[in-house]
Amino acid sequence: MSILVDENTKVLIQGITGKEGTRATNQMLSYRTKVLAGVTPGKGGQEVEGVPVFDTVEEALNKFPEINTSFVAVPKQGAKDAILEAVAHKISLINVLTEHVPIADTAYVIAATLNRGVRIVGPSSIGVISPGKAKLGSIGGSEPDFSFVQGNIGVISKSGGMASEVSYILKKGGFGQSTVVGIGGDMIIGATFADLMVEFERDQETVAVVLFGEVGGTYEEEAAELIRSGGFTKPAVAFISGIFAEMMPTGTALGHAGAIIEAGKGRRIDKIKALKSVDVQIAEIPDDFPNLLKKVLRKGR
C-alpha cells in the first residue's frame, strides 16, 4: 500500500500545454503513471506527449470518467479558477504545483473543498510519489529512481527540494519510502502534516514517518497535537529548519513564504518543543534520519 497515489491513480493535468505541465506530463508518463488527459482552455484537440488535451475539465471527464486525480500546473493568475473547476467536478485529489498563489486564493479554494470529499495537496507542491507505483509532478525529476525506492517510510516535506534529498538520504541509509509528499511551504496549504499522518496511520505498509518542517505556521504543532490525541501512533522523526531564518528581521521573505516568522508564533523552538513532548525524535541535520529511524523502530519492536 501507500497513500494518495498508486497504480490506480488516473491523472488529469490542468495546464498541460505549459512548460511546467508538459515537463511533469513527460516525467509522469516515463514513471508509468496513468496520465489520461490534459486541459488547457483554447487548446482542446491538441496532444501533449500523446495525451489528449481538452478545453474544459468536464469534457476531459466525459471522455475519461475514471480520472481521480488532477495535477494543477497553471500560472498563479489562473490557479484559483483551475482548482475550483477541479473541485466542482469532485476530483478527489488535486495536487497543485503552482507557486506564488495569493493567500486569499488558497484560502478560498480550501474553503471550497469543505464537505466535498476533495483533498488539495499544495500549492507550491513539488508533487507526490509512491515509489515503484506512480508519481505526480516533477518530484524526483526525470530520474526518480536516484532518490526514491519502494519501502515503508512515509515522508512529508514542506520543501520540494528536501523531499528528494531526504528520500535519497533514507535510501542510502537502507530505508525505502511508501509515499513521499511535498506539501508546499506556503503559509496556508491544503493537506498538512497531520492530515497525511492520519493516512499514513491507516497505511499498513508505512511503519514510520519522516517530517521535514520549517519555521512559520502551526502545522508542525498540529502534528504534535495529533500524536498526543492518539490519532497517530507510529514512530515519527522530524527536522525543522530555521536557525538562520530566525536571525532575519521580521517580514523578510526568504525562498519559502512559509518560512516567514510572524508575530513570534511558529518559531523553530516552539515546533521542536511540541514534537519532542510527544516523543518525536528531532534530527540535527537531515542526514541523521536513518540512524534515528533505526533507533525508534528498534524501540517499537
Added chain:
Amino acid sequence: MILYEFEGKQLFKREGITIPNSQIISSVDNHITINFPIIIKAQILSGKRAKSGLIVICKNAAEATKAVSELLGKTIGGEKVDKVLVEKYLSDKIGEYYLAITYSTETKSPLILVSKKGGIDIEQVAASFVSKLPINPIMGFQPWLARQILSQAGFGGVHFLLLTKILHQLWQVFTKYDARLVEINPLIETEGEEFYAADAKIILDDEADFRRQEPNFPARNVLGREPTEAEKAAKEIDANDHRGSAGSTYIEFDGDIAVIAAGGGGSLVNMDALVALGRKPANYTEHSGNPPAEKVEKLTKIVLSKKGLNGCWFVGATANFTDIYETLRGFVEGLRSIKPKPTYPIVIRRGGPRYQEAFEMLKEIGEKEGYDFHIFGPETPMTSTAKIIIDLVDQYKKKR
C-alpha cells in the same frame, strides 16, 4: 509588503474608516496646519514606536517644532525616519479598542480579532480578552458574524451597529487590496460616539501584486536598512527574466564566505548548518526552478564581487529538475569574470540532472585555469560541506 502607518491610513480612508485629521511632514520647514493639541509620529516600519519615544504629543508650536526636528533624520534599528505623521490629538477619548483581520494557519482562513482592551500593550493583554472568529472566504463578511464576535468581546448596544460598519470596512480593505494583515490599534472612541483609526498596520500579500490596481507603494527595505547596490542589482536578475529564479532574495552580511545556495528549503537547511557552526556568511541567496546559465552567471558575478571574501560555497540538494550542468556552467562563467582571479577555496556540493557531466567540466576547468575547487556529489551530506568550507577558509587565511 509592510505599509507605513500613513499609507495604511490612506487605504482606511478610501474604504470609509475615519482617521484623525492629519498631514505628513518630511521637512522641519513644513508648516503644521492641524489644530493643537497634536500627536507627531515617526513613520517607520518596525513596531513599538510609543515605547521608543517616537510618538510625541504637542500642545503648541514650540513643542511641535522641537519634536519634528528631533524625530526627522533619527535612525532607529537601522531605519531612518524621513517622514512624520502629524495628527489631531483625540483628547476626549473614552475607549481604545483593537480590531484586526489576518490569516490563520489553524483555520486556514481569514480570522477577525477584536478586543475591548486595545492600545500599546495589546500583546500583553491576556488571550481571553481577544476574541477570534474565522471567516469562510466564500461566505465572506456578514453582519451577524460581526455581531457575534463583538458580543464575545463584550460589546453591546449601540456599539453593535457602529463597530459592525467599521469591521465591514476593514474587511473591504483586507480583501480589496489583498492584505495578509490589517490592524487598527487602537480604534479610539470619543465622547461623541465617534470612532477613529488612530493607527494602521497593513501587510500586503506580495504574491497578489499582479492584480492590485492601485495604489502603488514605493519599494522598501525589509532589512531595517537601505538595500546595498549589490542587493538591488540581484533583484534585477529576476525582474527581466522569468525562467527559474536567481537572486530574487539576496542579502549581504559581514561574513567572508560567499554563498550561492539552491532551493528555498535546501538553502535554509544549509544556512542553518553554517550558522550553527558559529559562522556568518558574506551573503544569503538562492536560485531554484531551473534558471538558465545566464541568470546564474549574473548572480555569481554579484556574489563574488563582494570585497573581503575568503571562500565560496555553492551548495544545494539533489535537484528535482534544475539542470545542474547549466547552473554550474553559469557559475563558472560568473567566476571567470571576477578580477583578480579568486584564489580562495570554492566548495561545490550538488546533485540532480546532469550533475556528473557538470562535475567533469568543473574538474577540467579547475585544473586548467587554476581554481581551488572542492567538488562533492550526493554521496556527501550537503550540510557536512558547511564544516568543509569553514575548515578550508581557515586554512586559506592562515596561509596568507
